[in-house]
Amino acid sequence: MPPKVFVSYASEDKQRFVLQFATELRANGVEAWLDRWEILPGDSLVEKLFNEGLKNADAVIVVVSSTSVVKPWVKAELDTATVNRITKQVKIIPVVIDSCEIPESLKSLLWVRIHNLQSYVDELHQILSAIFEVRTKPPIGDPPSYVKERQISGLQQSDCALFRALYDHWINAGREVLSVNEASELVPSLGKDQFLDSSEILEEKGYVRITHLSGSGSRGIGILRPSLNGFMVYMRAYNPGFEDEARRVAMMILNHGLMNARTIAEETGLNLFVVGKILEWFASSRWLKLSATIGSVHIVSISPSLKRQYQ
Structure with a gap:
């Protein structure tokens, strides 16, 4: 049975992106639920959207644009999706198509940012991998x-x-x-x-x-x-929140594009020494490359492996 995915969006984004995007999802084995295809004249909007579309969804794709972030319907759908995520582990996948303020409830999630609305093959594959829970992890070896x-x-x-x-x-x-x-x-x-x-x-x-x-x-x-x-x-022995701290650093790099250890420390509130060592760990794992100067550590490049590790 194909996964059912509810697509939340602003009507202004329908023609320029959403219709083609949802069509490509369906072509790749995803039952994309779009109001245009599911709601007929005379149907109850509330009944269809919340009791049929959102209630039965395995995942919710939120198309984030400069228009959608201020739409009350999108906010209501996002609020419902957030509750479902907490109560029954429904995956929420933010797809960002504009440069705009990200809703607070989505800031802790890994986004997929689409820069070219006419060509987004790599981003589509990333979204499909998230929907189908495909994780390209190396095999687990013996513990040290x-x-x-x-x-x-x-x-x-x-x-x-x-x-x-x-x-x-x-x-x-x-x-x-x-x-x-x-x-x-x-x-x-x-x-x-x-x-x-x-x-x-x-x-x-x-x-x-x-x-x-x-x-x-x-x-x-x-x-x-x-x-x-x-x-x-030391961190794994004495700091039970270490993996969460490492994830926060990764999100600052992947979602916000921060490339400096001091800036990441200021934004996360984490200790600068800890941030520097986490970046060193990422570099030793070949997830990114660093350049260090006196008193400063900069990220030179980021490997797709970092995104896959924290997807």
Whole structure:
């Protein structure tokens, strides 16, 4: 049985986009519900729209244009679709065809933006993939060794105490460079030898980076810095909302076109250090490319893989 999709739009957009778009949906196996095709003279608009069209829909496509965002009928349909999304997991797919203010209820969703209303093959495929729940994910491999055992594998209690204290400091201070003396003061309960042992264990695990200085009386340890591996382990162990934070960063890039770490941090309210490390993670996954200068991280290019990861 083909998926049923209700198309919400402003009448002004019917000829320039909606009719052809809905026709292409039907040609690709989607039962697109359009008022022009479903409502006949004498039919009740409310009965047809809300009790037949929206009520039975598997998904709702909201055509967002400079006209539709101010239409009361579109707002009423969107309100109903939002309730259905909460109560029975109906997918809402915003399709943006103009440069306009996005309704508040759609801002947390991934949009499909169509720049050319006469040619949108790639965007149509993206919409169809969302309707049919087609996800092009790579196969799941074995989990890394550090998550197979305890919360943080291979670390003793003293190691965990130092590990958490280091990353708490780096995140709150926003400064990655930490001298050995500053680091030792973060966990005063650790003796000198215990602190040095834990520091070297964390370096061996790839959880911190250490710059060794000749002549240092602390086994040559001079400067401690965070690593991407250590940051990811820390966030997944101690921050249950990390995946949601990463998604918020991705949405700022994909939906709003933000390309600077500081701007993303300001818009999301997230810590700048955290945003920078999330972008570094995205880059290490080849979802985007970065350019870093002193005090600033910029996004140079974005791979379609980032969109597919958070679709």
